[in-house]
Amino acid sequence: MSANLKRSNQPIFWLLFGAGGMLSALLGPMLVFITGIAIPLGLIFSPETMSYSHMHAFAHHWIGAGFIWVIVSLFLWHAGHRIFHSLHDVGIHAGTLARIICYGIPLLATVLAARSLIPSLI
Amino acid sequence: MSEIEKIIPIEVLRYRPEQDTEPVLQTFQVPFTDDMSVLQGLQYIKDYLDGSLSFRWSCRMAICGSCGMMVNGIPSLSCKTFLRDYYPVGLRIEALAHFPIERDLVIVMDDFIEKLESIKPYIIPKKPRTLIEGEYLQTPTERDAYEQFSSCINCMLCYAACPQYGLNSKFIGPGIMALLHRYNIDSRDGGKAQRMEMVNAEDGVFDCTAVGYCSKVCPKHVDPGNAVNLNKMESAKDYFLRFVMPKGTGK
Numbered sequence: 001m002s003a004n005l006k007r008s009n010q011p012i013f014w015l016l017f018g019a020g021g022m023l024s025a026l027l028g029p030m031l032v033f034i035t036g037i038a039i040p041l042g043l044i045f046s047p048e049t050m051s052y053s054h055m056h057a058f059a060h061h062w063i064g065a066g067f068i069w070v071i072v073s074l075f076l077w078h079a080g081h082r083i084f085h086s087l088h089d090v091g092i093h094a095g096t097l098a099r100i101i102c103y104g105i106p107l108l109a110t111v112l113a114a115r116s117l118i119p120s121l122i
Numbered sequence: 123m124s125e126i127e128k129i130i131p132i133e134v135l136r137y138r139p140e141q142d143t144e145p146v147l148q149t150f151q152v153p154f155t156d157d158m159s160v161l162q163g164l165q166y167i168k169d170y171l172d173g174s175l176s177f178r179w180s181c182r183m184a185i186c187g188s189c190g191m192m193v194n195g196i197p198s199l200s201c202k203t204f205l206r207d208y209y210p211v212g213l214r215i216e217a218l219a220h221f222p223i224e225r226d227l228v229i230v231m232d233d234f235i236e237k238l239e240s241i242k243p244y245i246i247p248k249k250p251r252t253l254i255e256g257e258y259l260q261t262p263t264e265r266d267a268y269e270q271f272s273s274c275i276n277c278m279l280c281y282a283a284c285p286q287y288g289l290n291s292k293f294i295g296p297g298i299m300a301l302l303h304r305y306n307i308d309s310r311d312g313g314k315a316q317r318m319e320m321v322n323a324e325d326g327v328f329d330c331t332a333v334g335y336c337s338k339v340c341p342k343h344v345d346p347g348n349a350v351n352l353n354k355m356e357s358a359k360d361y362f363l364r365f366v367m368p369k370g371t372g373k
Binding site for chain 2: 004005006007008010011012014015085086088089091093
């Protein structure tokens with residue numbers, strides 16, 4: 001064992017992963033049901049619930065915008081971290097490239113989502 | 123004894139560096155009774171069939187942690203695993219996975235021992251006490267906090283079970299984390315800040331992907347997977363709180 005005591009930066013990614021995991025476990029199935037099954041089939045909600053004007057108004061309120069931003073970014077941070085570590089599990093020894101791809105996509109999506117949501121609030 | 127003598131085939135992974143270029147399997151036909159452990163089967167082989175067979179053992183009662191080996195691919199204490207459960211098909215015994223083989227079923231455990239030393243597996247008092255001040259007192263509740271983790275017998279079955287340790291042996295690993303945690307949460311201990319360096323390191327706790335097989339194979343019902351997970355949170359706290367707490371979060 002080489003005494004490599006360099007502090008790992010994983011806590012940042014692990015916390016984002018944990019937060020995303022919690023959210024996706026609690027809200028993921030419900031969102032799939034509402035957006036993918038219930039609304040298109042007109043179950044419980046009318047098909048109009050997610051019409052363009054409704055969703056536009058939703059994204060223009062700071063709570064709605066915040067919800068969309070958190071869901072998009074944290075779900076992706078969760079997925080990126082899991083994929084990164086799963087690569088290692090299946091024997092692909094993930095290096096810098098895998099790190100850039102797995103954490104870069106969530107970072108990019110977080111920034112892009114914020115950029116497109118913030119103007120709608122101003 | 124009216125029982126008819128039963129014979130079970132035991133396949134053993136041999137590696138004799140002076141004659142084998144790589145490990146080879148050798149099968150022995152071993153007579154056994156229902157109360158015989160796998161370890162006793164190996165002892166029979168050594169006493170009556172092939173005296174050159176090498177394996178570690180000591181207490182025969184799952185307390186010394188010496189006789190860990192792979193039994194049909196599962197990390198097991200051979201003293202706690204019974205031949206009757208493999209009759210009549212037989213079983214295969216191999217050296218513990220993920221460790222270099224020294225000879226036959228004897229593995230090189232230097233890596234584990236070095237890691238064990240590195241986490242300072244002893245109580246480091248918060249401040250030194252003189253003899254006249256008496257012993258360090260602890261309530262039953264304070265003791266219960268770490269008791270489970272103190273049951274580790276250093277048998278290394280969890281290392282043989284851990285896929286992450288198998289892929290990268292620099293990873294600190296499950297058993298050592300359980301022991302580290304045992305001392306960190308001991309009310310008499312003040313060494314947490316020193317030990318957190320191991321937890322926070324790049325080869326520390328975050329290499330774990332929460333597979334959980336470590337906790338499943340533990341013969342002493344320790345939950346090393348839980349120790350690793352608890353320390354991910356400890357490490358995350360340490361990572362961010364060090365900016366607001368100048369002396370670090372270790373008490």
